[in-house]
Amino acid sequence: MKGIVLGYLRDTVLVGLCIGAIGFVGSGCAGPGGSESAGRDDASAGPRADSLAVLWTSGDPAVAEKVCFMYTHNAKKAGWFDRVVLIVWGPSAKLLSEDERLQEYVERMLADGVEVKACKACADSYGVSDRLAELGIEVKYMGRPLTRMLKADGWEVLTF
Template sequence: MENNNTDKKLTILWTNADPLTAEMMVFMYAEASLTYKWWEDVEIIVWGSTAKLVAENKHIQEKLLDIKAKGVEVRFCIACATKIGVVDEIEALGFELKPMGLPLTEVLKTNGKLLTV
């Protein structure tokens, strides 16, 4: 098996808008993964109603900004954020918004490591 970037990067597809799940699973695992070097790169794709949770919940915003500052890449699905009406709020926080369908498809097609929560 070829040792390439897919063996070193974890993508977390975050779709569950429960704040406890966000804090106790998504954020905790993403941060620990970098801290303990379980993965070289960790990215969170914020998809669906989770964008609304981030836009409306200051505590979740702070936690997500904190793990971003520690090296976790955080990207929001712009199509979802647009439909939910939270693009301005997400941009104001400094997060990246872009179409995420193709990047997610690439993770799947290249047998990347994907955790869906």
């Protein structure tokens, strides 16, 4: 019974994240009848944030592939943000070091201009810093850079 309840809660959270991401980008999610560039809302009031930091902390591969990576990659490819940085933090470092499918996805994101950085303290705690660096990921201490992103004008921070 406990497993059923936890599975239901996990699925409910995933659905909520998907709905939230769809609401965030409006009609810009690429899908049937939509285009990726449709996510821009040039008529919105106020300054446009041109930098997005995506803090990926989850060790769940479904959250990575179906939510975090999908939005992060499209945010760069569709031009929703000029600068997109994926920050690998905590359990996601271990997951990425082991999961070849996610490694291939990160490789595609890097090729399309997404900056990928991993927290060195986190990666070291899992013993995966060297492996992440081999994947072309910048591995460095991220506490101060993340704090600057959170406090700086023009950065939006999204956490998965």
